[in-house]
Amino acid sequence: MNRASEGGMILIKVVNKFRIVVSALLLCIASCGDRNDESTSSESQSSDFRVALLTSGPVSDAGWHGSAYEGIKLIEQTLDAKISHQQTNTPAEFDEVLRAYASSNYKLIFAHGFEYQDAAIRVGEQFPEVTIIVSSGGRFSDNVIPLIFELEEGSYMAGVVASRMTKTETIGMVGGVAIPPAEATFTGFEAGALSVNPDVEVLVSWIGSWDDVAMAKEAATTLIRRGADVLIHNTDAASFGVFQAVREARALGEEVWAMGMNRNQNDVAPEVILGSAIIRIPEAFLQLAILWTEGKMPSGEAYYAGGQSGAADYVVNPGLAGKYQPELMAEIDSVRLGIINGLISVPRIGFLERVGGSF
């Protein structure tokens, strides 16, 4: 048999084998084509407000990236915007992706993470009509707006609670890496604690890592030995170490409590967490999108998402609400109101830098 007919035979065999699959597929494609028509017709009804999101991790993380995706979903539902999301894999593609969105008429781009800031400044300069929001960014230009989450407002309230709850007049903080945004939350916590009882001693321990559980547990245990009986943290996965240390101290009969941070962690260790200082990322995104549609988008300055927009808050763990005195519950509400009204000034750490001229 010559080679051509050999090849032909193989092809025929292959085709025979896949004929059924192929016919099924064609049906699928046909039906999908129909579905696509429907979706385009519904798209034509929506406005031409286009919002894009870039994340550097999977939006299935139920945390930082996931809440950003919830944010643009909220914008889609509330403002009838057309949304799009891309997960980037490397800083080398940031410019390309931002440029792709900017040139496809996406006027509002959320770049979710400080890592995007240099690329955002470069692309923002090429597309002056586009606004790029950089979450937790540190640099801004006319159309590149850092979105600063004022977690220190939530942790100020946590500080008030900790100060009221402590029996030893000593409270502790376990931090990840001492970068300004993390330091700001501890400054807020300390200020909140001292505002209700100036005699409270506030201990700090930085472990130099966001997710070293063992190190965090060791640091928390040390703080407990030194007398701290309410512990707050600002880490990512390492927080489990703090909660574990508190659990073990309680097993030994000590009256020790923990507090959550960043996200509502009350479910993580419901028996030891009094409450959490949180940021609500989706609400902050929606606020910014509303400002954009109203033409009130800040220019050449940062946008602060704090208690005022409901983006920063302290959430009581409902399971342990019985541990709070009714007066304390009322005090939490009045502190929240005071922060929103500006009657209470929460200390802040500035780390913003304007970028002008050629970049």
Added chain:
Amino acid sequence: MTNRDSWIALAVSLSALLLTALLTAAALALGGYSPLVVLQSLLEGSFGSLDIFFGVTLVRAIPLVVIGLAVTVAFKSGVWNIGAEGQFYAGSMAGVWVGLSVGDYPSFFSVPLVFLSAAAAGAIWALLPALMKIRLGVGEVVTTILMNFVAIHLVSYVVRWPLQESRGVFPNTDLIDESVRLPIIIPGTGLHLGFVVAVICVVGLSIFFNNTGMGFQLRAMGGSKEATRVSGRARIPMLLIVTFLLSGSLAGLAGGIEITGRTFALYEGMSPGWGYTAIAVALLADLNFIAVLVTGIFFGALEGGAGAMQREAGIPAAWVSGIEALVLLSVLASDRILRRLLRSKKKYDVKERELDV
């Protein structure tokens, strides 16, 4: 290749392409996405216009081609360098350090200096596995992989302490001076001089391996180390060192090119596994330097198109990776079927046997 053979090649390639399209369409349809829209965004995101082809596909191909060359050099000489990822990071660390230190000297001085130091750092990163192989007989597959992790964590250290930006806030370095950045060769597209460097490397390596005595010895070592040794005409340890250094310096150079051409600063996670993708680039090219340029561009197109699939067709990132893998598997399978059909005529080929993995 006879006329009949090329018809077979065409038939197999086309049927593989069709099969890929159908498989992908089936997967997408099952997930509730429209295959036509996805295919359209994949093609438009990589070959949609000249701007996109130059600015997305070719720009993304640059690191894949240069690291692909690094892998090809090693594999062709019988060295299994799986450490291109780490050598790339070593190159980017050295590149950004020199790039920040030189300040605003003229570009024709500072840019080559960055390239040289990046290549040197990559070579040094490959030297340790080379010495361990020659002196202690430790297999390079393990040592080069382990060196990857060392490099990745070293980057995390470097961007937090010694080379952290001058404001000391974020874990990345300062941006390098305008004068140390690669010029754009096609205005308005983002295609930078790195592409020319990649092409020069392709041509240079091709000439080196095919037309010099050293190149011949390396190929001989790749064919059979034992035969090369007993021939008495080549010193194997020296050839091994040359291979490791050359391979490492190419991967390091890719780091220097990315720093000066695209990111202008060192960040964590610069490489999304390019050092491993480059192995596929090299093997798909059958360890042919010229073909690495083509397969590198193919992978660049795939990555660029994958981004557009997320943006335009709303396909989640995990799906996109799955589709990328499907396309790649089909291309590899068709490549192998093709070779099996055409092989009977060729004599038994040592290289092919070793690479049939």
